[in-house]
Amino acid sequence: MIKTFKEIAFSIENAPAWQQKYREIMLLGKQLPPMPGVLKTDSALVPGCESKVWIYLDFDLEENTLVIVGDSDTRIVKGLLAIVLALYNGLTPEQVIKTDALAEFSRLGLIQHLSPSRGNGIKAMVERIQSMAADRSL
Amino acid sequence: MIKTFKEIAFSIENAPAWQQKYREIMLLGKQLPPMPGVLKTDSALVPGCESKVWIYLDFDLEENTLVIVGDSDTRIVKGLLAIVLALYNGLTPEQVIKTDALAEFSRLGLIQHLSPSRGNGIKAMVERIQSMAADRSL
Amino acid sequence: MFDVEKIRADFPALKQLINEQPLVYLDSAATTQKPQAVIAATEQFYARNNANVHRGRHTLSEQATLAYEQARATVAAFFNITANELVWTKGATEAINLVTNGLSEQLDNQSTIVISALEHHANIVPWQQLAKRTGATLLTLPLQQNGRFNVEQCVNFIEQHKPTVLAITHASNALGNITPLETILHAAKLQHTITLVDGAQAALHLQPNLQQLGCDFYVFSAHKMLGPTGLGGLYGRYERLNSLAVYQTGGEMIETVTLTETTFRQAPAKFESGTPNIAAVIAFSAAIKYLVSLDKTNVYTHEQAIFNYAVEKLQLIDGITIYSDINNNIGTLCFNYKDEHPFDIATLLDGYGVAVRSGHHCAQPLMQHLGINGSVRASFAFYNNHKDVDLFIAALQECIALLD
Amino acid sequence: MFDVEKIRADFPALKQLINEQPLVYLDSAATTQKPQAVIAATEQFYARNNANVHRGRHTLSEQATLAYEQARATVAAFFNITANELVWTKGATEAINLVTNGLSEQLDNQSTIVISALEHHANIVPWQQLAKRTGATLLTLPLQQNGRFNVEQCVNFIEQHKPTVLAITHASNALGNITPLETILHAAKLQHTITLVDGAQAALHLQPNLQQLGCDFYVFSAHKMLGPTGLGGLYGRYERLNSLAVYQTGGEMIETVTLTETTFRQAPAKFESGTPNIAAVIAFSAAIKYLVSLDKTNVYTHEQAIFNYAVEKLQLIDGITIYSDINNNIGTLCFNYKDEHPFDIATLLDGYGVAVRSGHHCAQPLMQHLGINGSVRASFAFYNNHKDVDLFIAALQECIALLD
Numbered sequence A, B: 001m002i003k004t005f006k007e008i009a010f011s012i013e014n015a016p017a018w019q020q021k022y023r024e025i026m027l028l029g030k031q032l033p034p035m036p037g038v039l040k041t042d043s044a045l046v047p048g049c050e051s052k053v054w055i056y057l058d059f060d061l062e063e064n065t066l067v068i069v070g071d072s073d074t075r076i077v078k079g080l081l082a083i084v085l086a087l088y089n090g091l092t093p094e095q096v097i098k099t100d101a102l103a104e105f106s107r108l109g110l111i112q113h114l115s116p117s118r119g120n121g122i123k124a125m126v127e128r129i130q131s132m133a134a135d136r137s138l
Numbered sequence C, D: 001m002f003d004v005e006k007i008r009a010d011f012p013a014l015k016q017l018i019n020e021q022p023l024v025y026l027d028s029a030a031t032t033q034k035p036q037a038v039i040a041a042t043e044q045f046y047a048r049n050n051a052n053v054h055r056g057r058h059t060l061s062e063q064a065t066l067a068y069e070q071a072r073a074t075v076a077a078f079f080n081i082t083a084n085e086l087v088w089t090k091g092a093t094e095a096i097n098l099v100t101n102g103l104s105e106q107l108d109n110q111s112t113i114v115i116s117a118l119e120h121h122a123n124i125v126p127w128q129q130l131a132k133r134t135g136a137t138l139l140t141l142p143l144q145q146n147g148r149f150n151v152e153q154c155v156n157f158i159e160q161h162k163p164t165v166l167a168i169t170h171a172s173n174a175l176g177n178i179t180p181l182e183t184i185l186h187a188a189k190l191q192h193t194i195t196l197v198d199g200a201q202a203a204l205h206l207q208p209n210l211q212q213l214g215c216d217f218y219v220f221s222a223h224k225m226l227g228p229t230g231l232g233g234l235y236g237r238y239e240r241l242n243s244l245a246v247y248q249t250g251g252e253m254i255e256t257v258t259l260t261e262t263t264f265r266q267a268p269a270k271f272e273s274g275t276p277n278i279a280a281v282i283a284f285s286a287a288i289k290y291l292v293s294l295d296k297t298n299v300y301t302h303e304q305a306i307f308n309y310a311v312e313k314l315q316l317i318d319g320i321t322i323y324s325d326i327n328n329n330i331g332t333l334c335f336n337y338k339d340e341h342p343f344d345i346a347t348l349l350d351g352y353g354v355a356v357r358s359g360h361h362c363a364q365p366l367m368q369h370l371g372i373n374g375s376v377r378a379s380f381a382f383y384n385n386h387k388d389v390d391l392f393i394a395a396l397q398e399c400i401a402l403l404d
């Protein structure tokens, strides 16, 4: 069962210790539906990451919403991906633009994972999502 | 009339102010016998100096002494050259090796002019003299 | 308001005695003094945040990476460019070499490279080497006998030769003269010329808006802009920049490496191999923040006032020849006294605590052009005050008395 | 006597909390922390002696030049080489690039370049580029499956291929393994092979006597030897060094410049163009003086004791695979836990204030060779103590509990 962002935020915000926070994150990663192998193409791979991170973005023209699929070979990044997905999946471009991942991650005490350091693909992922939304909302 | 190194040292050491010291040095430069034009070859020119400095070294086999001729287009370097000449000209290789220009310049309060900075050719000159002396004393 | 005494208090090195006299530092064209903010940023980095960047998962490394990339953004904003158009190098010299190396494959024996006789060696020799490598022709822009450009002549020259590349200084390091860049760059653009501007001297004094200036490349050195040694920068219009061939190779700039093949990243990373000068980048952003806090107009007005005051005083001394263009200058005074050797003047001035430069200022072709062996150069920055000028002039008069 | 607590007090960055826990810094292979002496030397330079070198007649410039050249002598003495065999670069990466660029004209399509699969990217990619430029063949020394050299195999390989150049690391940055250089360099010398040793990792821990080692070139980075960022060095046997083609061109490295022709100086000046990283050179000599003051044998003995203690503790944890050669190591532990991703381990360790590295460590070919995607790397230096090891192991066990 996929949790909503609200549910995720609640359990992370209320984690009594940072260990618990990471436990939650890794659990979210575990619950992420597997990414179909055919989508794990070279172009889906975020370059320059220490961990492997795949992002597949699509646009549902009928619903006017973003479709995001992702995966990672590390547990923590996969969990963070799950949070980003919960945040943006199924939103319209206008809603995406109004949703500030930086602010949300900051609120959850996870802001360091959006640092410009190229160690994980989360920041790149958010940027790709925002840029697709910008293109689509024109 | 060319002064001996002792005479030079006396007047420089007893200069009441640094201005007087430089006045003495520039005076020494003025009194230096002119260097014959034929000796001012490219190979006599010390490379990398801001001022032009020529050094011609020879060895008097009969007397077993070094012969040093030098010139510069700046007044101060020319004066310093005159001091080096007074220190080394006419010495045997063994005497040259025993004569420590660094110590003498230090005593006269002129040690900064022997810094490894390549602004003047004095250090290079002393090195050339010492190395010729070393070759000859073997 | 611009309170120079308050500003001087920010520069610890200015508060010292040289040969028992207060230091009068007139050698800012060689390197500027550093404000306390820069010294403190360096210390803070080494004493607390020291870590390598980009590759570590730990807090120190993340913090260092963040500070490092924020510094790039700060400096990019100063020049009004985007952060990915800014490559860190070890100095202006390396930045020019990076470009001349990177252009090797874009030039051939049909190409023309134009430089000027006013350039610092760093903006001459790499172009000579590029010309030698590629067979390109190296030409120099017409320069008047007095070391100034006639804009019309320059434009004509560019129209005639249609250079592939034009490399020109923003301000002369020997004379301080500001190049009339606007017209020259415009003419070059019409010929689709690749343009590089050497901003090593000008960047501090003119604080250029590079997007507006419209050159393809611009280089600078941090140590001449209140920042640390060992750091410089290259701005390149993104496509132009990214089109340059890779320069140094190694860690950081690669995407993947196998024993047989390597793929590279995109600019700016592609040109930044090896561990960067992290401390210097962070300290330099402190320098830029300090400079910005002083307000560009105030800084410029003060510098010009000091420069004009010095010119006025210097012109009153009999036997002085000034080579600088005094109406169009970043604050550098190039002069000689009669036929005295500049070396002697500089050495004697030092006895009075006055720091100036003498020599050819790494601009031998310009000296040849002006028909002199060298000169004395007194270069001013915003932290100089009227008293500096007074002490300088008084010392110069004493030196002249010693020499005459 | 070696009092590690006294030594730790010299390193301000070690005295801090990370995530509310005392910092356990096990990332010295990425960059070392800096002793107070280095921080103070940097501050002292900028706050007092700041000036450009080699060209000024004034006191500050003379003082800076003196300190700068004395620093070269200090570092040269440390390596038992002469000062004119030491070229300052911006890092080990640039030093290798300087050599590969400088050899371009000495190699052709008959030449053979030998590197190893153990190298850092900085000692791979520049050689690939050189091979591409010259048509030379690039080969790799045989490396056993476990990442260690069999000396006999290496010697045979060298005798068979008679390489023109051999470039090899003194110690692996990923594994810490020390290369059996003596025999390999001897074999290379018999074939008149030009040899370069990458000492970026080893120089701090092994403090090599380069004259005795007998390689032609040796490179290092100051920031991995207690010194500042933005500085490295190249040792070259003088004739070999001076025979390299010029690299970057510009000020400082030229003898004379006209608009049509330029003559260069001799090594090391010939390779040092532009304003050097003066502050870093001076601060680095403070680092070397500090290191020398600690006594080489004591430092080495302590490092090995800490390393062995860490190995012993780590081996007790079920599911740990160690890739490092634990009997022949500069103090770097490369390991994985089951098939957990090293990224996760490093991230969780950071929560406990433990700074380690994870990833491919800029040694992708080695990772491919070992058949892994990456690893956790804990790298020790003489300022680590037994408590660091205890905290590291305790934290690792907590992380494992979180992951299992």
Ligand SMILES: Cc1ncc(COP(=O)(O)O)c(C=O)c1O
Pocket: C251, C273, C274, C275, C276, D029, D030, D090, D091, D092, D093, D094, D120, D122, D123, D169, D171, D172, D173, D198, D199, D200, D201, D221, D232, D362
């Ligand atoms: C073995 C080895 N060689 C070369 C380098 C490159 O050093 P730098 O990044 O300081 O240029 C490193 C540093 O990561 C290294 O460990």
Ligand SMILES: Cc1ncc(COP(=O)(O)O)c(C=O)c1O
Pocket: C029, C030, C090, C091, C092, C093, C094, C120, C122, C123, C169, C171, C172, C173, C198, C199, C200, C201, C221, C232, C362, D251, D273, D274, D275, D276
């Ligand atoms: C105009 C100009 N260009 C280039 C340079 C070279 O700068 P750096 O020595 O910092 O590389 C200088 C500095 O002397 C300069 O004044």
